[in-house]
Amino acid sequence: MAFKVLLVDDEPGALEGMQMWIDWRKLGFEICGTGSNGREGLRLIEELEPDLVVTDVNMPVMNGLEMIEAWQRHPARRAVSFALISGYSEFEYAQRAMRFGITHYLLKPVEAEEAAAELEQIRGELLREAERSRISRVAAYEETTALIRSLLASDPQETKNIRPCPLLDRVSASRAAWNCCLVQADADRFPEAREWASSLLEEKEALYLIDLDYGQFVLVYGEGAEKAPGKTKSLKSGDVVTELIRGASGRPVCLALGESRKSLYEIGHSYTTAARAMSHRFYEEGDLPQIFTYEATRSLGFSQHYDQMPLMDRIIESIQLMKPDDFEKSVTSTARSFREKRTAPEIVEKAVIHLLYKTSEYIREMLGDPAEEVLALYHVPGMSAPTTLTGMMGYLKSFGEACIEALTREQARKSKGIVEEINQYIREHYREALTIKKLAQVFYLHPVYLGQLLMKKNGVSFHDMVHDLRIEEALALLNEGRMKNCDIAEQVGYANYGQFLKQFERRHGMSPNEYKNRI
Numbered sequence: 001m002a003f004k005v006l007l008v009d010d011e012p013g014a015l016e017g018m019q020m021w022i023d024w025r026k027l028g029f030e031i032c033g034t035g036s037n038g039r040e041g042l043r044l045i046e047e048l049e050p051d052l053v054v055t056d057v058n059m060p061v062m063n064g065l066e067m068i069e070a071w072q073r074h075p076a077r078r079a080v081s082f083a084l085i086s087g088y089s090e091f092e093y094a095q096r097a098m099r100f101g102i103t104h105y106l107l108k109p110v111e112a113e114e115a116a117a118e119l120e121q122i123r124g125e126l127l128r129e130a131e132r133s134r135i136s137r138v139a140a141y142e143e144t145t146a147l148i149r150s151l152l153a154s155d156p157q158e159t160k161n162i163r164p165c166p167l168l169d170r171v172s173a174s175r176a177a178w179n180c181c182l183v184q185a186d187a188d189r190f191p192e193a194r195e196w197a198s199s200l201l202e203e204k205e206a207l208y209l210i211d212l213d214y215g216q217f218v219l220v221y222g223e224g225a226e227k228a229p230g231k232t233k234s235l236k237s238g239d240v241v242t243e244l245i246r247g248a249s250g251r252p253v254c255l256a257l258g259e260s261r262k263s264l265y266e267i268g269h270s271y272t273t274a275a276r277a278m279s280h281r282f283y284e285e286g287d288l289p290q291i292f293t294y295e296a297t298r299s300l301g302f303s304q305h306y307d308q309m310p311l312m313d314r315i316i317e318s319i320q321l322m323k324p325d326d327f328e329k330s331v332t333s334t335a336r337s338f339r340e341k342r343t344a345p346e347i348v349e350k351a352v353i354h355l356l357y358k359t360s361e362y363i364r365e366m367l368g369d370p371a372e373e374v375l376a377l378y379h380v381p382g383m384s385a386p387t388t389l390t391g392m393m394g395y396l397k398s399f400g401e402a403c404i405e406a407l408t409r410e411q412a413r414k415s416k417g418i419v420e421e422i423n424q425y426i427r428e429h430y431r432e433a434l435t436i437k438k439l440a441q442v443f444y445l446h447p448v449y450l451g452q453l454l455m456k457k458n459g460v461s462f463h464d465m466v467h468d469l470r471i472e473e474a475l476a477l478l479n480e481g482r483m484k485n486c487d488i489a490e491q492v493g494y495a496n497y498g499q500f501l502k503q504f505e506r507r508h509g510m511s512p513n514e515y516k517n518r519i
Helices: 012-021 038-048 064-072 088-100 112-153 156-161 166-173 187-203 239-248 264-281 309-320 324-341 345-367 371-375 389-416 418-429 436-443 447-458 462-480 485-491 497-508 512-518
Strands: 003-008 029-035 052-056 081-086 104-107 175-184 207-211 216-228 231-233 254-257 291-293
Touching (some): 003 012, 012 029, 029 038, 038 052, 038 064, 064 081, 112 166, 112 207, 112 264, 166 264, 187 207, 187 216, 216 239, 216 264, 239 254, 254 264, 309 324, 309 389, 324 389, 345 389, 371 389, 418 436, 418 447, 436 462, 462 512, 485 512, 497 512
Parallel strands (some): 003 029, 003 052
Antiparallel strands (some): 175 216, 207 216, 216 231
């Protein structure tokens, strides 16, 4: 971090010498300008905003002490450190400077080593002051943000009842007007949008970022003239908005601007109107639109009439009947009806959430615990992610298709009965010391009944099925030719080679070695 230095001296040679013989960059400084007397120095302090002013004491027009005194009384005064240059005969000036809090001196002629030592001390003080200022700014920003958040949550009609706050009074008075820019991004692009907005805070004053739920945040910004004691920095109308739109260009965000208010205490109204403007994104197609404004959308409206219940019932019925084609047609028809009648987004959202709840209850009743595997993939309690009709109905479609698929799987499982589950278990565990007794314990069935059931459904006994699976795998391993016969027997589940040999010969009429010789 390099601090800016202004040099003020009426002797050109002294100015040139300080610039040449002191390694300012190495010491952490950069020279931003030079002046030849106190009056010029006073103008340059206001114009260049240096961190440090190194000034001669005895100068024409206005000497160094008079310049320091004038700056400390200046209405636009900001924190500036001063270092005096004086000769031995001018030491009484240095004593007078103590009244202004000046503690750093350089004696003429300025020696590079002595100047470096003094400047290192000054840099340390500036660093500590910069850190204190940073901490103070962060604390003030966080406190202001918390207060603004409470204003956003308050009823815009109750502004007169809000208790005044000195900090909000100062912030509010610093700008002619205040407004909200509501920012919305798709869930997977939200971090990128949030990072962009955060970078704006480092560049702009009177700009506050408040995080909201559901992939949104709001930028509260001041506009109009910046009012400071003795100084008015004119800002063109719309500068902040223009900057926001320019920054949002090419980014995955949608902006909505509210109606500005003169007082920060009325920011709740700006936020409410920004949210109304954002609601008109609901029926937009394709990529995120760039910006909506309350001014442009205030005359547009939504239908509060809801008559799509028969269509919604048809969606539920198609899920219950597990008819994916009918389900897709019903979702498409419902979406078309919402769009044609421009139904209010909040009504659409409530209708879809109701349908999600009703469908969730149904599949829980039909599937039991397996239903949770489907529901875990969807945020059923609310539509936090989709913010357009297309997104919302796409979310519903995906959810319904997952439910139909789960219900279809369950129906297929039940139609095949428990035998398929048992067969699957045997296929997964045949390499183990699996017995009919152990299998019966797993499925809570009597061993004799289980054996009869498998024989009836599979056409082979439990033991034959196990041996068939083992010998089938053994054949594959023999074909690969990488393992010994005894190792293959052990891998497929036989405790001894003799048993493996017996079962292999029974099924193929030859020994494993004879089989390998034929390959």
